[in-house]
Amino acid sequence: xxxxxxxxxxxxxxxxxxxxxxxxxxxxxxxxxxxxxxxxxxxxxxxxxxxxxxxxxxxxxxxxxxxxxxxxxxxxxxxxxxxxxxxxxxxxxxxxxxxxxxxxxxxxxxxxxxxxxxxxxxxxxxxxxxxxxxxxxxxxxxxxxxxxxxxxxxxxxxxxxxxxxxxxxxxxxxxxxxxxxxxxxxxxxxxxxxxxxxxxxxxxxxxxxxxxxxxxxxxxxxxxxxxxxxxxxxxxxxxxxxxxxxxxxxxxxxxxx
Amino acid sequence: xxxxxxxxxxxxxxxxxxxxxxxxxxxxxxxxxxxxxxxxxxxxxxxxxxxxxxxxxxxxxxxxxxxxxxxxxxxxxxxxxxxxxxxxxxxxxxxxxxxxxxxxxxxxxxxxxxxxxxxxxxxxxxxxxxxxxxxxxxxxxxxxxxxxxxxxxxxxxxxxxxxxxxxxxxxxxxxxxxxxxxxxxxxxxxxxxxxxxxxxxxxxxxxxxxxxxxxxxxxxxxxxxxxxxxxxxxxxxxxxxxxxxxxxxxxxxxxxx
Numbered sequence: 001x002x003x004x005x006x007x008x009x010x011x012x013x014x015x016x017x018x019x020x021x022x023x024x025x026x027x028x029x030x031x032x033x034x035x036x037x038x039x040x041x042x043x044x045x046x047x048x049x050x051x052x053x054x055x056x057x058x059x060x061x062x063x064x065x066x067x068x069x070x071x072x073x074x075x076x077x078x079x080x081x082x083x084x085x086x087x088x089x090x091x092x093x094x095x096x097x098x099x100x101x102x103x104x105x106x107x108x109x110x111x112x113x114x115x116x117x118x119x120x121x122x123x124x125x126x127x128x129x130x131x132x133x134x135x136x137x138x139x140x141x142x143x144x145x146x147x148x149x150x151x152x153x154x155x156x157x158x159x160x161x162x163x164x165x166x167x168x169x170x171x172x173x174x175x176x177x178x179x180x181x182x183x184x185x186x187x188x189x190x191x192x193x194x195x196x197x198x199x200x201x202x203x204x205x206x207x208x209x210x211x212x213x214x215x216x217x218x219x220x221x222x223x224x225x226x227x228x229x230x231x232x233x234x235x236x237x238x239x240x241x242x243x244x245x246x247x248x249x250x251x252x253x254x255x256x257x
Numbered sequence: 258x259x260x261x262x263x264x265x266x267x268x269x270x271x272x273x274x275x276x277x278x279x280x281x282x283x284x285x286x287x288x289x290x291x292x293x294x295x296x297x298x299x300x301x302x303x304x305x306x307x308x309x310x311x312x313x314x315x316x317x318x319x320x321x322x323x324x325x326x327x328x329x330x331x332x333x334x335x336x337x338x339x340x341x342x343x344x345x346x347x348x349x350x351x352x353x354x355x356x357x358x359x360x361x362x363x364x365x366x367x368x369x370x371x372x373x374x375x376x377x378x379x380x381x382x383x384x385x386x387x388x389x390x391x392x393x394x395x396x397x398x399x400x401x402x403x404x405x406x407x408x409x410x411x412x413x414x415x416x417x418x419x420x421x422x423x424x425x426x427x428x429x430x431x432x433x434x435x436x437x438x439x440x441x442x443x444x445x446x447x448x449x450x451x452x453x454x455x456x457x458x459x460x461x462x463x464x465x466x467x468x469x470x471x472x473x474x475x476x477x478x479x480x481x482x483x484x485x486x487x488x489x490x491x492x493x494x495x496x497x498x499x500x501x502x503x504x505x506x507x508x509x510x511x512x513x514x
Contacts (some may be wrong), residue, residue: 171439173475175432182428218430250397
């Protein structure tokens with residue numbers, strides 16, 4: 001099979017931008033960048049010494065690997081538009097299973113999923129970004145590439161990735177919502193939310209070396225009913241927040257037993 | 258009033274240990290360390306060149322400031338045991354109001370509340386720990402001391418501190434519980450929870466420069482009903498987690514409108 005030397009990108013968003021630049025910096029040849037919007041294709045192509053393409057029929061067949069980095073709901077339709085079904089192609093999505101490739105006629109395919117939030121203007125250090133790989137049969141090639149970018153490479157099946165995505169909703173989306181509620185409570189009471197930021201940071205750092213349940217703190221895990229009642233009372237004018245407080249507290253109390 | 262030069266500690270736990278050492282390092286004279294357990298008193302006293310005391314009647318009256326750093330539910334009873342009501346005394350609790358001092362006969366008092374979780378064996382950098390101060394009338398003295406320890410000094414009333422404590426339950430205790438649920442989902446599905454840790458860290462770091470609602474991501478804020486349904490379905494065997502998923506998702510959907 002040899003190793004991967006040349007790569008083309010289908011898509012020019014945040015993931016394509018950060019990933020293609022990281023691969024380019026590692027010495028991979030980025031051949032083509034496709035986007036339906038030629039300006040977007042050109043903008044990224046220029047950064048990685050690639051050719052910009054805005055017609056999917058013009059994508060060459062010569063690259064060793066094609067990385068499809070488009071929105072989840074555009075993956076299937078884009079795959080159907082690719083004529084050459086013999087290319088080695090991967091997508092970068094956390095929530096779309098590997099079967100999508102078989103269903104759209106490909107035989108040599110995989111997932112190359114960098115698990116991090118990317119912002120257009122914020123540079124990232126790929127070394128600390130977990131990359132989850134899976135492949136129909138050339139998994140070693142993907143692992144080789146991933147190892148050149150990151151210290152955190154994992155083989156993750158589609159079924160596991162589905163669960164990882166679900167877990168990430170709790171760990172990241174929901175914890176961010178907890179930050180929002182906290183900020184809202186501060187704003188409503190003329191308290192500076194900045195006071196809480198070091199504690200938020202420390203809470204997130206603590207779990208790098210401990211299981212979360214080992215470092216759980218607060219009135220619920222202490223079983224401090226007096227404080228819990230006082231908090232529920234303080235939230236009596238916001239039934240939404242009160243409901244969240246009650247449900248999570250009940251679950252922490254249950255988990256203690 | 259002059260400035261504070263000598264300080265005595267009542268209590269020898271994590272807060273007393275870290276705070277007395279930080280003050281000692283800044284050149285304050287730590288006169289006495291009281292603990293009902295003489296071994297605990299001796300252990301800390303030795304670190305800060307202080308005298309160990311295990312009988313509260315033996316606490317001197319000569320220190321410029323007394324810092325009461327005991328568990329919340331021991332604050333009132335300890336205050337009642339102190340004979341000299343003319344000392345300048347502060348407690349270090351986030352949830353006990355300033356009125357406790359008046360109720361126990363003191364006239365010169367305040368709060369000196371470092372808002373961070375302390376672990377016995379983990380050293381801390383006080384410069385990045387917010388310190389919330391409040392005082393009956395010598396607030397400036399407390400601010401001066403706090404400024405010598407930390408870059409993050411805030412004047413916070415008891416009423417505000419109550420709200421801050423409530424907000425911290427959401428931002429820290431509840432987000433930690435979200436990490437726990439995420440780890441539990443990973444464990445149950447043979448997925449390595451470490452894969453999520455960089456994303457958790459980045460989620461917490463993102464809010465240092467952005468409002469949480471501005472960086473909210475995930476299926477709920479995208480209104481992605483297909484993924485939400487799939488997640489609820491995957492949680493059908495754990496009604497507790499399913500209930501949390503549904504409630505927080507509903508709240509994020511509501512907040513969008």
